Amino acid sequence: MFQLGKTIVSEDILEKDFVCNLTACxxxxxxxxxxxxxxxxxxxxxxxxxxxxxxxxxxxxxxxxxxxxxxxxxxxxxxxxxxxxxxxxxxxxxxxxxxxxxxxxxxxxxxxxxxxxxxxxxxYPIRIKDFTEFAAVNYDRWDICDPACTLGNELQVPVYRFVKEALIRRFGENWFAELEKVAEEYQKERRK
Known part of the structure; x- marks a missing residue:
């Protein structure tokens, strides 16, 4: 988990891949x-x-x-x-x-x-839980979405990129730009 403004964000949205696969699900x-x-x-x-x-x-x-x-x-x-x-x-x-x-x-x-x-x-697959002082941003794992995880992995699309438009809609462009910076740093650290 990491903090971004008034949100606490699960690292799963950076780590996990996801692209809806309506033909499968x-x-x-x-x-x-x-x-x-x-x-x-x-x-x-x-x-x-x-x-x-x-x-x-x-x-x-x-x-x-x-x-x-x-x-x-x-x-x-x-x-x-x-x-x-x-x-x-x-x-x-x-x-x-x-x-x-x-x-x-x-x-x-x-x-x-x-x-x-x-x-x-x-x-979706991100779920937001609002608290008094912050919002929790979590990845919601559901077996019905296994085909989306497979397709996301094949296409190398992390969850946060798949739902970019929705995240901007919910938190704004500045928040998303900060999330992308965190994701870049996170990926650099993982490659070390």
Whole structure:
């Protein structure tokens, strides 16, 4: 672990390689698990505002879940989350064949909205835990992502580079530039 501004960062994001491999995993992270995607309080307001614009992109069962539960829910740990369909799929999931995709991101890609998706989804496999004085930045290892680890290793793409856009979105360009400096030094030390 190392400190970078008001973050404590796991070295795993520098050491481990990762590139999503949707052809292998079929977007399993959006349909497996026991909770919805983590949300910030600000993101709950965004979901409420964009829902009418993205509703037509969603599956009927997703619309039903959102209209029954709300565009966001409070989870068992009192965290804010996206709602689930029957405790499985994220309510915002759509499918392209057998591959799970994000209906929010689809609307974004088509220029309907200007918000890509929850930052927790954009950051994955990095998970952020906010504390009073700092945020913990950790690599979340999940066997469903083994194909992403294999592909990342083949392409030599460390986790932090794979999620560069999302890290900049969450912490800013200056923070990411500092992270790249730390990564360079870290790699030099490992080669010694």
């Amino acid at each position: 079929k977007g399993g992270c959006c349909v497996d698990g026991d909770a919805g995607a983590p949300l910030s309080a600000e993101e709950t307001k965004i979901l409420e505002a964009i829902y009418p614009k993205i509703k037509s992109y969603l599956r009927p069962e997703g619309v039903e879940a959102i209209e029954r539960l709300g565009s966001w829910v409070v989870g068992t740990e009192q965290d804010l989350e996206t709602p689930l369909i029957d405790n499985n799929d994220c309510a915002y999931v759509i499918f392209d064949g057998q591959t799970a995709l994000c209906g929010i991101e689809q609307a974004y890609n088509e220029g309907i909205i200007d918000w890509k998706k929850p930052v927790s989804c954009h950051l």
